[in-house]
Amino acid sequence: xxxxxxxxxxxxxxxxxxxxxxxxxxxxxxxxxxxxxxxxxxxxxxxxxxxxxxxxxxxxxxxxxxxxxxxxxxxxxxxxxxxxxxxxxxxxxxxxxxxxxxxxxxxxxxxxxxxxxxxxxxxxxxxxxxxxxxxxxxxxxxxxxxxxxxxxxxxxxxxxxxxxxxxxxxxxxxxxxxxxxxxxxxxxxxxxxxxxxxxxxxxxxxxxxxxxxxxxxxxxxxxxxxxxxxxxxxxxxxxxxxxxxxxxxxxxxxxxxxxxxxxxxxxxx
Amino acid sequence: xxxxxxxxxxxxxxxxxxxxxxxxxxxxxxxxxxxxxxxxxxxxxxxxxxxxxxxxxxxxxxxxxxxxxxxxxxxxxxxxxxxxxxxxxxxxxxxxxxxxxxxxxxxxxxxxxxxxxxxxxxxxxxxxxxxxxxxxxxxxxxxxxxxxxxxxxxxxxxxxxxxxxxxxxxxxxxxxxxxxxxxxx
Numbered sequence: 001x002x003x004x005x006x007x008x009x010x011x012x013x014x015x016x017x018x019x020x021x022x023x024x025x026x027x028x029x030x031x032x033x034x035x036x037x038x039x040x041x042x043x044x045x046x047x048x049x050x051x052x053x054x055x056x057x058x059x060x061x062x063x064x065x066x067x068x069x070x071x072x073x074x075x076x077x078x079x080x081x082x083x084x085x086x087x088x089x090x091x092x093x094x095x096x097x098x099x100x101x102x103x104x105x106x107x108x109x110x111x112x113x114x115x116x117x118x119x120x121x122x123x124x125x126x127x128x129x130x131x132x133x134x135x136x137x138x139x140x141x142x143x144x145x146x147x148x149x150x151x152x153x154x155x156x157x158x159x160x161x162x163x164x165x166x167x168x169x170x171x172x173x174x175x176x177x178x179x180x181x182x183x184x185x186x187x188x189x190x191x192x193x194x195x196x197x198x199x200x201x202x203x204x205x206x207x208x209x210x211x212x213x214x215x216x217x218x219x220x221x222x223x224x225x226x227x228x229x230x231x232x233x234x235x236x237x238x239x240x241x242x243x244x245x246x247x248x249x250x251x252x253x254x255x256x257x258x259x260x261x262x263x264x265x266x267x268x269x
Numbered sequence: 270x271x272x273x274x275x276x277x278x279x280x281x282x283x284x285x286x287x288x289x290x291x292x293x294x295x296x297x298x299x300x301x302x303x304x305x306x307x308x309x310x311x312x313x314x315x316x317x318x319x320x321x322x323x324x325x326x327x328x329x330x331x332x333x334x335x336x337x338x339x340x341x342x343x344x345x346x347x348x349x350x351x352x353x354x355x356x357x358x359x360x361x362x363x364x365x366x367x368x369x370x371x372x373x374x375x376x377x378x379x380x381x382x383x384x385x386x387x388x389x390x391x392x393x394x395x396x397x398x399x400x401x402x403x404x405x406x407x408x409x410x411x412x413x414x415x416x417x418x419x420x421x422x423x424x425x426x427x428x429x430x431x432x433x434x435x436x437x438x439x440x441x442x443x444x445x446x447x448x449x450x451x452x453x454x
Contacts (some may be wrong), residue, residue, distance in 0.1 A: 025440070025441055025444055030436070030437050030441070032439075034385055050440055053393045057394065057412055057413055059410065063301050072295055072299075072322045073288060079329070098430075
């Protein structure tokens with residue numbers, strides 16, 4: 001990363017050489033893209049390709065991105081905590097279980113809300129830009145004509161959890177359609193027979209479609225499906241699977257590099 | 270990456286040594302860190318990600334702040350580790366193509382969907398990585414790390430105005446790349 005400081009002047013002047021078929025995007029529209037605000041009209045249409053890309057950038061975690069857990073947990077256990085600080089942590093574990101599971105679910109929902117290609121693949125309701133992106137990049141099917149969702153919310157920031165799938169104007173599974181029953185069935189099946197990883201994936205897909213972990217029961221209860229044997233069942237206490245069991249092997253080798261301790265934590269702002 | 274209202278409790282538990290709480294923090298942050306580092310340190314993203322967590326774990330007890338500050342700290346650390354890695358490894362030949370051949374091929378029944386998602390994210394990362402370095406850096410910090418303009422400006426040592434311009438240029442260029450790739454709607 002030693003070449004980070006390339007001056008902007010080294011770049012071609014994009015504004016001076018726009019392609020005739022690519023309308024220039026105004027700053028306001030780009031800012032809206034970052035904050036997830038809906039943009040309509042010509043600027044909105046022009047944003048869709050970039051929105052698709054940002055959706056893929058912020059898609060739900062892939063399994064291989066969660067593969068280094070055992071290694072980092074070993075580091076966590078080795079850190080120099082005083083013994084008196086460890087004991088209360090163990091006593092508190094039981095009450096923390098639901099807390100951490102809830103937080104994991106919330107994080108999964110937020111991460112999945114935008115780019116949940118896997119969830120959308122169940123439903124066939126991938127937002128058109130993302131589907132088109134996948135189509136262009138890897139030859140996936142084109143989005144159906146007429147599927148023109150509003151600009152998705154690529155930015156994930158605290159205080160504004162994404163609720164795209166729950167919004168009536170957003171692309172997402174039809175709560176009464178086959179997509180919804182597919183998600184509910186997939187989750188029920190994973191819960192009964194799946195690995196922790198499969199459970200986690202099915203749960204977060206379903207949570208994203210339902211508009212939140214807390215809404216899953218109601219969501220699935222509203223879906224008539226023979227495979228959904230227990231409609232109205234509340235969300236499980238540990239939806240994301242037991243985090244102490246990594247779902248993949250570490251993808252990289254330990255390094256002897258001694259990271260320097262930060263001299264101070266960044267101040268809150 | 271958002272934990273939300275539970276963040277203070279999760280952080281406090283992790284600082285007391287609770288592994289489940291730390292795992293929540295790790296699962297939330299690791300994918301974003303990895304994606305960021307694949308753009309700014311493509312030859313050593315996995316190693317730098319691991320080094321970042323080593324630093325974070327060792328400094329965890331001293332961290333004070335909310336989720337915004339936590340994210341800023343994670344990515345500040347990652348960026349410093351990436352700079353270190355660039356200095357250490359600047360003489361090594363880079364192999365950006367190795368990543369593509371080393372794909373993750375799960376055996377699950379929904380393998381096709383997982384692969385589809387994986388490839389889309391990977392292609393998006395590759396597109397951002399094709400931007401000029403500053404643009405790629407700030408686009409990833411704004412979009413994937415979710416940091417605000419002022420935080421990104423402090424992190425990369427530029428003015429907020431310069432960051433805003435670089436983000437806009439990067440997004441325009443990405444839009445053009447996507448449009449030229451046939452993504453028009």
